């Protein structure tokens with residue numbers, strides 16, 4: 466089958482290990498099924514994989530991609546939950562110590578066919594296109610859990626979204642607005658700030674600018690470059706939810722004095738459950754909110770999408786179609 470895969474790692478030139486070509490068809494395990502991919506979305510995770518983060522050398526060559534929507538063996542339209550659990554695990558799927566994401570231990574979604582556990586399939590609402598549905602399982606699901614499960618935000622609360630151009634960040638802005646929150650967003654780039662306003666942010670600011678008021682919660686995916694500002698932007702007792710560190714995991718100042726003196730909560734968040742993915746698809750179905758797509762490319766041109774993400778030159782998701 467056709468596939469986009471990694472055959473080596475490079476920290477400095479991640480695209481050097483990216484291959485576009487033929488790979489064997491997947492053979493589903495007991496309890497698994499095969500999905501014919503119609504659309505798949507790119508995540509920063511795929512770039513990390515090409516750098517050798519989260520992916521072992523022994524697993525190469527590895528088909529990349531966590532996210533996809535397509536047709537199951539009975540031609541039903543489905544979205545795939547990307548978290549693969551140990552078969553014996555029955556708790557919150559994101560807390561399974563043996564969990565992996567598609568493209569870490571099992572072959573990923575940038576291919577004609579992908580094998581997944583049957584329980585990972587969620588029905589795709591007819592109102593969502595395959596391209597839109599493909600954006601949901603990682604970035605949008607992560608944003609949903611950050612805001613509503615881990616952040617515990619309620620209508621009327623104020624939230625700050627850092628780095629408004631990212632895939633998770635655009636989802637945070639749109640979902641936050643749909644959930645009745647007052648949404649502030651930051652970006653280094655004036656055009657991205659304008660786009661964030663169009664997407665639903667109430668007010669936008671340059672990265673690290675002073676806000677008109679302290680917020681109930683900050684959604685952090687940028688890391689080092691915005692951490693200090695995130696902590697300083699919280700009201701006493703406020704909550705910082707962190708799910709990524711695009712600019713690095715080591716802030717110059719962790720602001721620990723503020724964390725204890727203002728009794729702040731710093732909460733990690735990773736992906737989401739298949740039940741949250743089903744709730745997210747329903748939220749989009751009833752609200753009309755749609756993923757922001759920067760560009761749609763035929764899967765054969767995947768390299769172009771990876772290069773744009775590596776350069777940080779995106780607003781929203783890159784989607785590959787078959």
Ligand SMILES: NC(=O)c1ccc[n+]([C@@H]2O[C@H](COP(=O)([O-])OP(=O)(O)OC[C@H]3O[C@@H](n4cnc5c(N)ncnc54)[C@H](OP(=O)(O)O)[C@@H]3O)[C@@H](O)[C@H]2O)c1
Pocket residue numbers: 508509510603604607627628629630631632633634651652653654657672686687690691708709710711712734735736774777
């Ligand atoms: N834990 C999970 O389950 C999970 C799931 C999905 C993603 N993630 C992680 O979340 C992070 C975000 O991923 P993504 O795919 O949404 O987007 P991304 O392409 O990594 O971009 C995130 C945003 O970070 C900002 N940024 C990058 N470098 C910066 C710098 N030096 N200074 C200030 N801002 C900077 C940019 O915002 P502006 O250009 O607008 O300023 C950019 O739009 C990644 O690290 C990813 O690995 C985690």
